Structure formats: C-alpha cells, structure tokens
Amino acid sequence: MALRFIRIVCFSTSSLLKTAGRSRPLSTSSALRCTKTDQENSGSQHEQHTESSEDPHMHEEIPESEVRQRLLDAALEFVPTHGWSVEALAEAAQTEGLPAVSHGMFPRGGGDLALHFVGVCNAQLAEQMAQETQQVEEGHVERRHTREFLRDAMETRLRMIVPYVDNWPQAMSLLAQPNCAPDSLKLLSGLVDDMWYHAGDRSADLNWYTKRVTLAGVYTSAQLVLVRDQSPDYQETWEFIDSRLDNLEQLGKAVRGVAPTVESLAQGLSGAYLTIRNITGFNVRDR
Amino acid sequence: MTYKTRNMAALRCVSVRLGRVCRCSNRIIASRRNLSEQKSSDENDKEEGTEKSTHFGFESINESEKTGKVHEVFSNVASKYDVMNDAMSLGVHRLWKDRFMQVLDPLPGTRLLDVAGGTGDIAFRFINWIKEKELQQKKASPGAEFRLNPLETDDSESAPEFPSAEDYLYSEQREDTTGTDDRKDSKVIICDINQSMLEVGKERAKKLGLEDVFSSPDVVWVTGNAEELPFPDNSVDAYTIAFGIRNVTHIEKVLCEAYRVLTPGGRFLCLEFSQVSNPLLSSVYDLYSFQVIPVLGELIASDWKSYQYLVESIRNFPNQEEFAEVIREAGFRMVSYENLTSGVAAIHSGFKI
Numbered sequence: 122m123a124l125r126f127i128r129i130v131c132f133s134t135s136s137l138l139k140t141a142g143r144s145r146p147l148s149t150s151s152a153l154r155c156t157k158t159d160q161e162n163s164g165s166q167h168e169q170h171t172e173s174s175e176d177p178h179m180h181e182e183i184p185e186s187e188v189r190q191r192l193l194d195a196a197l198e199f200v201p202t203h204g205w206s207v208e209a210l211a212e213a214a215q216t217e218g219l220p221a222v223s224h225g226m227f228p229r230g231g232g233d234l235a236l237h238f239v240g241v242c243n244a245q246l247a248e249q250m251a252q253e254t255q256q257v258e259e260g261h262v263e264r265r266h267t268r269e270f271l272r273d274a275m276e277t278r279l280r281m282i283v284p285y286v287d288n289w290p291q292a293m294s295l296l297a298q299p300n301c302a303p304d305s306l307k308l309l310s311g312l313v314d315d316m317w318y319h320a321g322d323r324s325a326d327l328n329w330y331t332k333r334v335t336l337a338g339v340y341t342s343a344q345l346v347l348v349r350d351q352s353p354d355y356q357e358t359w360e361f362i363d364s365r366l367d368n369l370e371q372l373g374k375a376v377r378g379v380a381p382t383v384e385s386l387a388q389g390l391s392g393a394y395l396t397i398r399n400i401t402g403f404n405v406r407d408r
Numbered sequence: 409m410t411y412k413t414r415n416m417a418a419l420r421c422v423s424v425r426l427g428r429v430c431r432c433s434n435r436i437i438a439s440r441r442n443l444s445e446q447k448s449s450d451e452n453d454k455e456e457g458t459e460k461s462t463h464f465g466f467e468s469i470n471e472s473e474k475t476g477k478v479h480e481v482f483s484n485v486a487s488k489y490d491v492m493n494d495a496m497s498l499g500v501h502r503l504w505k506d507r508f509m510q511v512l513d514p515l516p517g518t519r520l521l522d523v524a525g526g527t528g529d530i531a532f533r534f535i536n537w538i539k540e541k542e543l544q545q546k547k548a549s550p551g552a553e554f555r556l557n558p559l560e561t562d563d564s565e566s567a568p569e570f571p572s573a574e575d576y577l578y579s580e581q582r583e584d585t586t587g588t589d590d591r592k593d594s595k596v597i598i599c600d601i602n603q604s605m606l607e608v609g610k611e612r613a614k615k616l617g618l619e620d621v622f623s624s625p626d627v628v629w630v631t632g633n634a635e636e637l638p639f640p641d642n643s644v645d646a647y648t649i650a651f652g653i654r655n656v657t658h659i660e661k662v663l664c665e666a667y668r669v670l671t672p673g674g675r676f677l678c679l680e681f682s683q684v685s686n687p688l689l690s691s692v693y694d695l696y697s698f699q700v701i702p703v704l705g706e707l708i709a710s711d712w713k714s715y716q717y718l719v720e721s722i723r724n725f726p727n728q729e730e731f732a733e734v735i736r737e738a739g740f741r742m743v744s745y746e747n748l749t750s751g752v753a754a755i756h757s758g759f760k761i
Contacts, residue, residue, distance in 0.1 A: 148672040151739070151760045185741055188761055211515050219673025219761070220645035221515040226742055226759060230513075 147191060148218035150183040189226060192217065193237040200285055205231035205292045232301040235292040239305065242281040243312045250274060250319035268366055270320045275340060275362050278312070279347050283355070289348050313337045335372075339365040486608040488709040489527055495704050496715075504753050505650065508679045509533040511746065511755055512646060516542050516625075517592040521644040521669060523634045523662075524652020526605025528612055531596045531627065535618050538594045538625050594625030597644070599632045606631060635661040642671045650679040654725045663738035670760045676740055682747070682754035683727040689750055697722065728754050 196213035203209040207230040211221035227233035256262045265273075282289055296305040313336045322332060342365065347358045493501050508530065514520065516538055522530045600606050606629050613627065632638045634649070634656055647666045656662050666676050684690040697719040705715025726734065728745050731754075735743045740758030747754050 147761065151672045182741075183761075185761075207513060208515065214673060217673075220518065220671055220675075222512065222518055222646045222675045223673040223759065223761070224515075225511070225513065225675050225757065226761075 144191075145183070146218045147183060147188055150188065190237075192219075192223070192226065193234060194241075196234055197238060197285075200234070200288055204288050205235050205295055207231065210234060229295075229300050231291070232295040232298060235295050236301060236304050236308070238285070238292070239296070239308050242278060243308055243315070245281065246274065246278050246312070247315045247319075249277065250315060254319050264321070267320045267322075268370060271316060271336070272359075272362055272366055274316045274319070275343060276359055278340075279343060279355075279358060279362075282344070282347065286348055289344070293344065293348075309337055309340070313340065335369055339369065486527070486602075486604045489605065489608065490529075492705065492709050492715075495708055496701050500749060501651075504679060504748050505529050505533060507746075507748060508648070508650060508677065508755055509537055511757065512648065512675070512677055514538060514541075514594070514646060516545070516594050519592065519595045519597075519643070519645045521597045521599060521637075521639065521647050523599050523637070523647065523649045523666075524601070524655070525598045525648070525650065526600035526602055526609055528598055528609035530648055530650050531598045531609070532613070532616060532618060534596050535625060535627065595628070596625055597628045597630055597639070599630045599634070599637065601631065601633050603631050635665060637665045637669055639669045641668050644669050644674065645671055646675045646677065648677045648679070651681070653678055653680055654721050659734060660738065663735060663740075667739050667760055672760055674760045676735070676756075676758045676760070678731075678735075678756045679753060680731075680756070681722040681725065682731070682745075682751055684751040686750055693752060728756075731756055 192210065192213050195216055196209045199209040199212040203212060207224045207227075210224035210227055210230065210233075214221060214223040224230065229236075253262065257264045285292070295301060310333065313333045316336060317332055322329070324332065339362065343358060343362050346361045347355060350357045352358075497504075512534075514534060514537060518538070520531075520534050522528075522534070525531055598606065598609060600609075610629060618627065630638065634652065635658055647670055649662075649666075653659060653662060663676075670676065684693050701719050702712050702716045705718075706712040709715070725731070728747065728751070732743050732745055735756060735758045738758075739760070741761055743756065743758040745754050745756045
C-alpha cells in the first residue's frame with residue numbers, strides 16, 4: 122500500500138511533465154465505473170486495472186464536448202476518400218481506438234461533420250481578421266479599403282474549402298437539409314457579420330441588414346462558382362467575387378444617387394401643383 | 409376432465425378476469441419498489457405457471473411423454489411470440505425495429521450483442537443491414553455520386569469486376585497493404601435466457617437463409633442471463649436489448665453488465681415500451697392495453713396471465729427521463745432517447761466513453 126503510494130508520487134511529477142503536450146487516446150476515457158454493483162468489489166482494484174500506463178490521470182473522463190471535437194477533427198482527414206458521411210466518422214473513430222458504431226454520437230452524420238468544418242473555418246477567418254484589425258489600431262498597418270478587405274476575406278475563406286472542393290457539393294446539400302439548415306444559416310450570418318464588422322461597418326440602421334444579406338448572397342454564389350471552377354488557381358472565382366462586389370458598390374451608389382433625383386422630382390411636382398392652383402384661382406392665400 | 413368442461417372452466421376464468429381488468433386499469437401505480445416486488449412475484453407466478461403446466465393442466469400424462477409435451481408447450485408459446493407481437497402492435501413493432509436498426513446504423517466490422525433477442529428480429533435486421541452496406545461499398549467509390557463528374561474514376565478502381573471492399577477502403581489509406589487480417593468481421597451474438605426462444609430464432613434464420621457458412625456476418629446463439637452475461641469485458645462494439653429490459657429483475661445489474669462487456673466507445677441501445685405523454689392518446693392506449701391485449705393473449709397464445717403481466721409491467725417501467733437517468737448512473741454518457749409513436753416505445757442510447 123505504502124509502496125504504491127510512493128510509486129504514484131514519484132511517477133506523477135515525471136508523467137505530468139510527459140503528458141503535458143501529449144493527448145490521451147479517447148479509448149482511455151471510460152474507467153470501469155458501475156457505482157451500484159461495484160461497491161462490493163473493491164473500487165481500488167478496478168482503478169489499478171485501468172491504469173494501463175503509469176499515468177495517475179488515466180482514469181479521469183475526457184469531457185463529452187472534447188470527445189466530439191476530437192472525433193470531428195480527425196474525421197476531416199477521411200473526407201476526401203469517404204465524403205461527408207458516417208464512414209468518415211467511423212474511420213476517425215477507429216484511429217482513436219473506438220469502434221465504428223461511435224459515429225452514432227453524431228446523429229446527423231455527415232451533416233454534423235460539415236457543420237463542424239464550416240464552424241472551424243469561420244473561427245479561423247474571424248481570428249485572422251481580428252488580428253488585422255488589432256494591427257490597424259496599433260498603427261502597424263494601414264486600414265484597407267472596404268471593398269479590398271471584403272474581397273480578401275472572401276478569398277481567404279473560400280481557399281479553406283479548396284482541399285475539400287471535390288466533395289463540397291455533398292457538404293452543401295447536407296447543410297441545406299432541414300436538420301442542418303438552421304445551424305448552417307446561423308453560421309453563415311455569423312460569417313458575414315464578422316466580415317462587415319472587421320471591414321469597418323458600424324451602421325445602426327436598415328443598412329446593417331441589407332449589407333449582410335447582400336454579402337451572404339455573394340458568398341453563397343461564389344461557393345457555387347468555386348465548385349465548378351476549373352481555371353488555374355481558381356482565378357474565375359476571384360474574378361467572380363470582384364464583379365459581384367462591384368455590383369454591390371454600384372447598387373449602393375445608385376441608391377444614394379437616386380435620392381437627390383427623387384427630391385428634385387418632388388419639388389418639381391409640388392411647384393407644378395401650386396402653379397395650377399394659382400391659375401385656376403383656388404389659391405386663397407395670394408389674392 | 410372432458411374437453412367441454414375444460415372449455416367452460418376457461419370461459420369462466422375469462423369472464424372473471426375481464427372484471428378484474430376493469431378494476432386494474434383504474435389503479436394508480438405507487439413506487440418502483442412495490443412494482444419490482446409485484447413484477448418479481450408475477451414473474452414467479454409466470455414461472456410457476458409454466459412449471460405447473462408441465463403437469464399438463466388438468467391432464468396427467470406418462471413420464472416418458474412429459475418431456476415431449478413440455479417441449480411442445482414451450483415451442484407453442486415461442487412460435488406464437490411473433491404472431492402476438494404483430495397482433496398486439498398491429499404490425500407497428502416492425503417499424504419500430506427498423507427505426508432501431510437505422511439509429512444504430514452499424515458498419516461492416518461491428519460486433520453486436522443482442523440480449524433478450526430470442527427470436528432474432530434485431531439480429532436479422534443487423535445481418536441484412538451489414539450485407540446491404542457491404543454491397544454498397546463494393547458498388548461505387550465513396551462520395552462519387554456527389555462529385556460533379558460521377559463517371560470520373562480513381563486510379564485504384566481500374567479493371568476487376570468484383571473488387572473487394574478492402575481495396576476501396578484501405579489501400580488508399582494504409583501504407584502497408586498487408587491484407588485483410590486487421591479488418592474485423594461483423595458478428596452478432598444473440599443471447600437469451602430461454603432456450604426455446606433461441607430455437608425459434610434459429611429456425612427462422614434457416615428459413616430466411618441467413619445461416620449459410622460463407623456469408624458474413626457470423627451469427628452465434630448463446631443462452632445466458634442478462635444480469636450475468638457469459639462474455640468477457642470489452643468484447644462487443646454494440647449492445648442492443650429490444651423489449652427485454654422490462655422483464656429483468658434488476659435493471660441496474662443489466663446496465664452494469666452492458667457497460668462491462670462493451671468496448672470503450674461502444675454503444676448501448678435499448679428499445680422499450682415507454683410512457684405516452686399526450687393525455688388523449690394515453691387514454692386510448694390504456695384502454696387498448698388493458699381491454700384488448702390480454703384477450704388477444706388468451707385467444708392467440710392461450711396465455712392471459714403473461715399478457716396481463718406485460719401491460720402492467722409497461723406501466724411499471726420508468727418513463728423516458730427516469731430511464732435515461734438510470735442509464736447515466738450506470739456510467740454511460742451522451743445518453744439520449746427518441747420517442748416512437750408518441751411515446752408508446754422509445755429508443756434510449758448511451759455510449760461507454
């Protein structure tokens with residue numbers, strides 16, 4: 122008993138240092154824990170049984186969210202060969218030492234995997250944009266023109282899809298299905314919001330909505346162009362984005378340009394009305 | 409006793425029981441301990457009943473014929489088991505079991521332990537599912553139909569007419585293509601406490617042609633008690649129990665055993681009758697359960713008492729949330745449930761992770 126204690130103390134420090142960078146395989150997460158009937162059998166015996174290495178933390182649980190994250194991250198590797206499907210999740214589970222049935226942790230199957238990937242890409246982009254904004258605030262870099270910023274952000278985000286572009290139509294169709302659509306829309310709206318915010322948009326009126334909706338439209342159509350794009354380094358897609366952003370700019374200008382025309386038209390009409398009233402004699406005031 | 413007097417006695421029994429049934433349906437269920445006592449006493453009654461029937465009812469028979477006649481009785485009940493399921497649930501139990509297999513969605517290489525699966529409903533669905541999956545894997549390279557040019561083939565998929573599944577799945581990924589020794593074979597172990605139910609299952613398997621030697625997956629029939637499984641630790645990938653956990657004496661022991669035999673990451677799936685939350689539907693369901701099912705049991709299987717016990721045990725079983733909590737207490741995580749037919753049945757799922 123004492124020897125075991127000494128052994129644990131001696132090894133704990135060294136193993137803590139050893140395991141600092143290394144992550145445990147998921148198959149070690151479940152200790153033999155049956156609270157009801159194992160009270161008769163000594164719990165310590167079981168703990169010793171599950172300590173396969175000299176790591177005293179081996180019998181601790183890995184949190185459920187971490188388990189899911191790790192499986193989803195591992196599954197991305199198998200997407201090019203297996204598509205966005207439960208087969209990719211099952212292969213990932215097997216690399217972690219878990220049986221193929223563990224894919225049941227993701228009831229939407231390939232949809233869950235696609236959502237995870239989109240979330241990860243969005244987070245990466247947001248981080249990059251935030252870093253740039255910080256550098257602008259600190260004065261290291263000049264603030265870029267909105268249009269250029271948006272174009273670069275779109276390109277960065279779409280390039281993250283490029284490794285999986287062969288299977289991306291499958292992912293898009295999965296994300297459009299009713300069990301995934303609400304989450305997918307949420308992710309898309311978060312993406313365009315981040316893009317506009319870091320581009321410098323601080324509007325507090327209806328423009329906030331129109332800007333995000335239009336940018337979401339540009340992004341979605343750019344995705345569709347990307348999956349059909351056969352040009353070298355996807356030049357067609359970047360040119361498509363350029364022309365769509367041009368359209369947006371022109372639309373904005375046109376909306377603003379129409380306003381004075383409307384005003385002058387209104388003035389002209391009211392002038393004509395007054396003249397007619399004067400002529401016909403219904404103008405009581407200037408008699 | 410003559411045939412006529414025996415019939416009259418049976419009819420009198422039926423009318424008395426009908427009266428009892430009306431009072432039963434108005435009874436409110438108290439605590440789980442009372443229910444488990446009642447359940448175990450009912451179970452004893454049932455066992456005693458079957459043991460008494462070895463005296464063969466009101467008849468006395470020669471000892472040499474007894475074994476044969478007892479065997480006949482058990483075969484009779486076991487063979488009527490599937491018919492009774494169809495009659496009671498109006499065939500809906502097939503849809504429930506189909507959905508159960510859909511939720512599990514096993515891939516080739518899975519080892520399944522089906523407990524209380526005597527007549528093999530779940531096991532046969534598993535076998536067909538695996539066969540279908542293997543066929544799909546052989547047909548096309550994965551994800552092909554989602555590529556923009558589906559006729560485009562990979563280099564690995566060149567000439568052979570019937571390339572094996574391993575070529576598609578493993579040659580691209582593994583550096584050493586040493587062979588298929590590492591791949592696990594699919595396997596289903598059907599475990600039941602009652603040997604005659606297993607026999608019925610084996611007969612059905614033969615009839616369906618699922619017992620041929622060269623096809624995968626392997627099928628093993630084992631007699632065993634769910635509270636003390638005769639299997640080693642960490643030996644199965646998935647554990648299923650369909651309409652069986654309600655009949656056990658100690659649910660916690662069964663769940664602990666399930667936890668023990670599952671490999672880390674393994675899935676526990678339970679299909680069981682549960683509580684209907686909608687009050688309108690619930691009253692219709694209660695009426696059906698207590699008025700129709702025991703009568704069907706008497707008419708079809710000549711076994712009123714067992715089916716009376718069945719509907720009472722459904723009411724005694726904990727509801728969806730409570731059962732999910734019991735599963736969590738046994739150590740399973742990511743426990744969730746899905747209601748079928750508005751709660752008449754429910755699929756509970758948990759992982760050993």
